[in-house]
Amino acid sequence: MDFLGGVNRILSAASLIKGDDDKIVDFNNLQYTGAVNLAQIAIQSELNDLIADTLIPYEKKEGTINTVADQRTYDVPSDFIRFYGQNPFLMDSSNDRQIYEVKLDSLRHEYPRYKKDTGEPWAWYKEETTTKKIGLVLVPDSVKTYTFDYEADVSVTNETDTLPFHTESEAQSFIDMATRHFMLLRAEQPLDGLQTDPVYARAKSKLTSLMNFTYPSRRYGNSYR
Amino acid sequence: MKFIFAGGLNESDDGFVQPEECVTGQNFELGQGRSSLKPRPPTDLKGTAPNAGDIRGILQLVKTDNTETTLVVAGQKCYLWDGASTFTEQGTDFFASTALPRAVPWLLDDYIVITDINKVQPVANWDGTTLSTHTHNITGVTNLYAKYGIEHLGRIWLFNVKTDATDLPHVILASQFETPTNFDNSARGTAQDPTSTVTENDPFFLTTPDLRKINGAVLFNKELIVSTEDGRLYKLTGSDATTFNFIPYFSASNSIGDESIVNIGNDVMYVRKGGNIDLLSTTQTSGDVRADDASRFIRNTVKNLTGALAVYDQTNQKVLFFTGSKVLVYFKDMIGVSGQGGQLSPWSVYVSDASHGFNTNHAVYMRIPGTTDYSVYFGDSAGNIYDLNGISAGDNGTDIVVKRQTKLVEIPRKKLMVGTITYRRLLEFDFSITFDWSESYGEHSSTVRLKGPSETGAYYDGGSYVSGDPVYNGDFYYNQAMVGQDVIATQRFTPVGQGLSARLTFYASTSNDYQVDSVDL
Numbered sequence: 186m187d188f189l190g191g192v193n194r195i196l197s198a199a200s201l202i203k204g205d206d207d208k209i210v211d212f213n214n215l216q217y218t219g220a221v222n223l224a225q226i227a228i229q230s231e232l233n234d235l236i237a238d239t240l241i242p243y244e245k246k247e248g249t250i251n252t253v254a255d256q257r258t259y260d261v262p263s264d265f266i267r268f269y270g271q272n273p274f275l276m277d278s279s280n281d282r283q284i285y286e287v288k289l290d291s292l293r294h295e296y297p298r299y300k301k302d303t304g305e306p307w308a309w310y311k312e313e314t315t316t317k318k319i320g321l322v323l324v325p326d327s328v329k330t331y332t333f334d335y336e337a338d339v340s341v342t343n344e345t346d347t348l349p350f351h352t353e354s355e356a357q358s359f360i361d362m363a364t365r366h367f368m369l370l371r372a373e374q375p376l377d378g379l380q381t382d383p384v385y386a387r388a389k390s391k392l393t394s395l396m397n398f399t400y401p402s403r404r405y406g407n408s409y410r
Numbered sequence: 411m412k413f414i415f416a417g418g419l420n421e422s423d424d425g426f427v428q429p430e431e432c433v434t435g436q437n438f439e440l441g442q443g444r445s446s447l448k449p450r451p452p453t454d455l456k457g458t459a460p461n462a463g464d465i466r467g468i469l470q471l472v473k474t475d476n477t478e479t480t481l482v483v484a485g486q487k488c489y490l491w492d493g494a495s496t497f498t499e500q501g502t503d504f505f506a507s508t509a510l511p512r513a514v515p516w517l518l519d520d521y522i523v524i525t526d527i528n529k530v531q532p533v534a535n536w537d538g539t540t541l542s543t544h545t546h547n548i549t550g551v552t553n554l555y556a557k558y559g560i561e562h563l564g565r566i567w568l569f570n571v572k573t574d575a576t577d578l579p580h581v582i583l584a585s586q587f588e589t590p591t592n593f594d595n596s597a598r599g600t601a602q603d604p605t606s607t608v609t610e611n612d613p614f615f616l617t618t619p620d621l622r623k624i625n626g627a628v629l630f631n632k633e634l635i636v637s638t639e640d641g642r643l644y645k646l647t648g649s650d651a652t653t654f655n656f657i658p659y660f661s662a663s664n665s666i667g668d669e670s671i672v673n674i675g676n677d678v679m680y681v682r683k684g685g686n687i688d689l690l691s692t693t694q695t696s697g698d699v700r701a702d703d704a705s706r707f708i709r710n711t712v713k714n715l716t717g718a719l720a721v722y723d724q725t726n727q728k729v730l731f732f733t734g735s736k737v738l739v740y741f742k743d744m745i746g747v748s749g750q751g752g753q754l755s756p757w758s759v760y761v762s763d764a765s766h767g768f769n770t771n772h773a774v775y776m777r778i779p780g781t782t783d784y785s786v787y788f789g790d791s792a793g794n795i796y797d798l799n800g801i802s803a804g805d806n807g808t809d810i811v812v813k814r815q816t817k818l819v820e821i822p823r824k825k826l827m828v829g830t831i832t833y834r835r836l837l838e839f840d841f842s843i844t845f846d847w848s849e850s851y852g853e854h855s856s857t858v859r860l861k862g863p864s865e866t867g868a869y870y871d872g873g874s875y876v877s878g879d880p881v882y883n884g885d886f887y888y889n890q891a892m893v894g895q896d897v898i899a900t901q902r903f904t905p906v907g908q909g910l911s912a913r914l915t916f917y918a919s920t921s922n923d924y925q926v927d928s929v930d931l
Contacts, residue, residue: 191617200829201902201904202902204899204901204902205861205899205900205901206901206902207859215856215857216858216901216902217856217902217904218854218856218904218905219826219827219905219906220828221824221902221904223826224908324814353810370826371825372826373825393886
């Protein structure tokens with residue numbers, strides 16, 4: 186399901202599209218201007234909420250950095266949020282060698298020539314600048330290819346952006362959540378109402394269950410058996 | 411809140427405007443028992459004069475044997491027209507180029523007498539085969555000109571005349587009884603000159619009592635009424651040349667314009683000084699008459715109007731005032747209907763983006779050539795003749811722009827406003843509703859594609875029902891209206907913007923016919 190499909194599902198679930206109405210074909214639609222705006226916000230907000238502190242399977246991607254001789258810093262992919270997992274590393278695919286992170290502040294004190302010395306990189310560090318970049322130490326002296334796993338940005342903006350779920354059921358459950366969000370926006374009600382909304386809670390529960398690779402827990406608390 | 415469209419244009423302050431009316435608007439249709447929004451009929455191009463000349467007059471003769479001939483005067487040329495593409499010139503450059511010919515039927519001899527609003531063309535006649543100068547038999551006069559003519563009580567009456575170079579705008583000539591070719595400009599009616607020697611059936615002349623220029627003559631309720639410019643209305647009394655006279659009928663008419671006075675069947679309408687369009691409602695007893703300002707609803711539109719070409723469309727019960735760039739339309743059948751006439755404005759305004767722009771030298775209610783039906787025909791400056799009550803798509807293909815803006819209405823406080831449009835599936839078009847919120851400088855529009863009949867077979871159209879596909883595949887059964895013209899359908903819209911009140915503008919620009927029953931908020 187794409188972003189446009191999600192908005193249409195919300196408009197239908199809220200009984201705004203019915204009878205003779207057609208589904209919208211783009212976000213420039215002038216028939217449901219008010220509702221389309223709110224439905225987009227509802228989906229984006231719920232998606233942000235979902236991915237802010239929880240990795241969803243759809244987020245993990247593999248990135249690549251191709252080094253150039255005498256170039257110290259490199260851009261990460263434009264959809265890069267953060268590295269995947271604990272102790273993230275870059276993998277030199279030519280020799281399966283991993284290089285790990287060092288803290289830039291420590292590096293500055295312990296190895297002041299980190300910007301100058303060239304050779305085969307043995308660590309990476311986060312380059313604090315206006316965009317997300319990493320630096321390599323030593324500064325590469327040749328062309329190499331490093332791969333890494335990262336959490337990708339899965340936010341949706343365009344009509345054709347795919348909602349970041351593996352199955353239609355997951356996407357539908359997510360839209361069930363977003364629909365409750367939409368209904369509160371539509372009624373100009375405080376969004377804290379979501380926390381006590383059993384329909385919202387049930388939809389979120391469905392989504393997390395569907396996203397599990399194994400059977401979810403069927404009971405809570407201690408088992409006395 | 412439900413918006414219907416039962417009323418017309420009302421330019422009063424909002425406190426005197428009903429929700430069913432509009433404060434600005436154009437090209438919508440009204441009528442008795444009608445509450446839906448429909449566009450006016452399109453103007454169909456019916457023919458183009460071969461010389462593409464300015465259409466100065468459309469003259470029709472319907473004989474007593476029910477045969478009809480129609481003349482079209484385009485520039486100097488006069489054509490016999492079959493209502494379509496066949497034009498046959500009559501005479502050679504018969505008319506003066508600035509003439510505005512008008513027809514007066516004389517059915518005793520089955521011809522029309524042709525007068526000229528501009529008095530540059532001598533009085534003529536057309537008998538169905540020959541166009542010729544009309545015989546008048548006035549001694550010492552070669553050319554007789556007349557601005558208006560009427561057949562009344564067995565005579566042809568000519569008003570605002572000119573004999574050769576002598577202009578007599580206050581004079582009325584009456585022909586000899588049942589001899590419309592015999593006039594006399596020296597024998598005055600006995601009622602105005604007791605020394606006159608005329609006998610009952612003689613031709614004679616009269617003058618307007620106030621000696622002002624005659625700017626209209628109309629038959630109403632079996633009486634002949636004459637209007638003088640900025641003056642009065644007079645009615646004819648008497649029964650023959652010894653008793654005929656004009657007496658005041660309404661002393662403060664102040665009528666203006668050359669063709670602004672019209673019989674509307676149950677009343678007379680005319681444009682008066684200042685631009686008002688007045689309705690003369692009379693009581694015959696004790697000469698008690700009153701003028702009713704029919705245009706009180708459209709005070710801005712008629713302000714400073716200097717005249718109009720007035721036509722009564724009896725078939726459609728409309729009174730049309732062609733003002734040069736628009737047509738002011740008075741829906742007469744709304745008057746006297748409970749909840750409509752008198753309470754809701756009966757006015758609409760027709761405008762057009764087509765080349766004619768409703769700028770015409772002549773519009774006339776006449777028999778549609780080749781048929782027995784009647785309509786309003788008018789011409790433009792390029793030789794084109796149009797039917798005002800057309801049936802084609804748009805004004806000769808040009809979209810018709812319909813607008814209606816409501817007064818400032820309180821909008822129920824809803825969080826996300828959801829509107830519902832109820833309409834008939836006639837033809838597909840874009841319908842928009844613009845909100846001009848009272849607390850916002852911006853205008854916000856919702857545009858909804860209203861549908862025509864379903865193009866794909868659906869439930870009850872027979873073939874498709876049997877085949878099963880459209881019915882059972884779910885695409886149409888629950889989602890779309892059935893095939894068929896005029897099916898009622900609804901669509902929703904969610905406008906942006908909020909406020910305590912707003913003016914709503916309903917708008918469509920299309921050449922398609924449609925009907926919007928209501929808009930709910």
